[in-house]
Amino acid sequence: MNDSEAGRMMAEVQAANAELAQRARAPLWYHPALGLLMGGFAAVAGQPTPVILAYEAVMAVGLWLLVQAYKRRTGMWVSGYRKGRTRWVAISLATACAAVTILSLWLRRTHDVVWAPYVGGMVVFVLATAGGLLWEAAFRRDLRDGDSL
């Protein structure tokens, strides 16, 4: 193989990555729906155990439906913690959401701030929705840069 063939092959690689990046778009409602599920989890954190367990069951079904919708829409599935910029976005997002949830729960339990979990839930909703969109943009950028391996 000569250098021009190698160059042509690398162009094929870039074309494949660009094609995939084009397709990697979740439905518009996907990230807000995920944010709602995560925000709901933070909001019910201060409730009695049966309420939390019931919400967890709802959340599990909701997450399963979201995965199915993403797969149906894009024809692919991608781990949130995949290598690349996406991993940092996912870790930062998970850490921020966990911190807000724990803080609101702490305020509820130790300072009796009844509304704290609800505000925490709203913050998590915003964080998760914005973070999801950011993750998707990072994913497309990783693909275009060929940072897949």
Next chain:
Amino acid sequence: MSAALDPVIHAPNRLQICCMLAGVDAIDFATLREALDVSESVLSKHLKLLEEARYLKISKTPSEGRVRTWLTLTGEGRRALKGHLAALKALMAGAEGGAA
């Protein structure tokens, strides 16, 4: 890692298939066929070769009353692709170095 061209990945369509699979956890047959703009039989042949080389895992799941075929790059496939791309880059770098 030896940077040698891999004959299994070398064909343009198979190189594209491996690169697309490297970017995701799984991709379905129909999406891949559309992305590559090839016929089902052509894609099936390429996938068979990749599967025989253990670079690819094929699984089928029911979805809305039909069976969907999902494709995943194996660890072996990922390593082979990495080596192949390194060999391609080395070829290009060698050519650039020679021209300078």
